Amino acid sequence: MRSLSILALLYGCGGSPSGDGRKPSDSAAPGSPPPLPPPACLEHAYLPVEGMGALVAVQPAPELSYAPEELEGLLELLEQPGLGPITYGVDTWRVRYTTQDRGEPAVATGVVVLPRLEGELPLVVWHHYTAGAADFCAPSATGVLGSGIPLVLAGRMGAAVVAPDYLGLEGLGTPSDLLHPYVVAEPAALSSLDAVRAASALADREGTSARPDLERVVLWGASQGGHAALWSDRYAAAYAPELGVMATVAAVPPSDTLALVEHGVSSFNDTTEGIVGYSVATGDWYGLDITDVLLPDVAESARETMESTCNVLDAAGEVDTLAGLFTPSVRAAPGTWDSILPDWGCA
Secondary structure (H helix, E strand, O other): OOHHHHHHHHHHHOOOOOOOOOOOOOOOOOOOOOOOOOOOOOOOOOOOOOOOOOEEEEEEOHHHOEOHHHHHHHHHHHOOHHHOOOOOOEEEEEEEEEEEEOOEEEEEEEEEEEEOOOEEEEEEEEEOOOOOOOHHHOHHHOHHHHHHHHHHHHHHHOOEEEEEOOOOOOOOOOOOOOOOOOOOHHHHHHHHHHHHHHHHHHHHHHOOOEEEEEEEEEEEEEOHHHHHHHHHHHHHHHHOOOOOEEEEEEEOOOOOHHHHHHHHHHOOOHHHHHHHHHHHHHHHHHOOOHHHOEOHHHHHHHHHHHHHOOOHHHOOOOOOOOOOOEOHHHHHOOOOHHHHOHHHHHO
16 A cells, blocks of 8 residues: 555645645536435435534544554554554544435444644545444454554554444444445445544544644545445535545445446356345345345345354355356346346346
């Protein structure tokens, strides 16, 4: 990861590409943010952004607050030596904050990490890779193994870092009544952008010496987090126009879910098992019948796996054939979704 290059970008530019803390838009009238993307495959109105990202609960996390030499030792545990050397110590908080889901009020959780510095600092939004779909899988609830990368990024770069858990992965407070919508664009983007607002609200509430600068923001993620970073970028100009998003870094993102699904249901390969868990979570969020895609026994066992473990990518269990996992309809759907499974094709 080229953290030094990103650091130079954050500190060197001193503001957003458009100069006023907002992302430019090709289609928006001058001085106004572009419209939000219409809800895909669903019908709901977005809630006003006022009040989004408000703090519901804050929990100091001394067990995730480290001196620089302690963070150096963490690099080995994380198997991320390239993220060193570490310059700054960090302080960490878990947060629970307001967001929205399909036009209804919702809450989400994450961690805010501030380096031991003074002044306004650039803000990195760390979008995590696949962690699971149940609350106990939330990175904020799994100690240094879940939150280690945000800690070392802050300690290396001297930047504030906020790491959203994503909707349906709640690491603090009341358990979620929602299975995490794995690799679904809208909830990933909105809960991540509202985490940025929560990070700013935390600095105000705690009176910290380090304060996130919302005009110098980088969206950064890997794998599932790459997908979340790209979609956060897509929604940011309209949903959070106060942010100056200077760059989006998306490592190995699943950026074409249709192509991945068609690949995974056309031959048994490394993508196939992930599609089983993806189908359960996607079907739940869009309100679709999961047995249109998965055989009933597979749908039941996959849900049990996702609710009781963090093995989203192993939800297929021991089944190793397409015919043992997917319905004939979905195996025939590649290239013909609109006529065979139009709702699933849209999703």
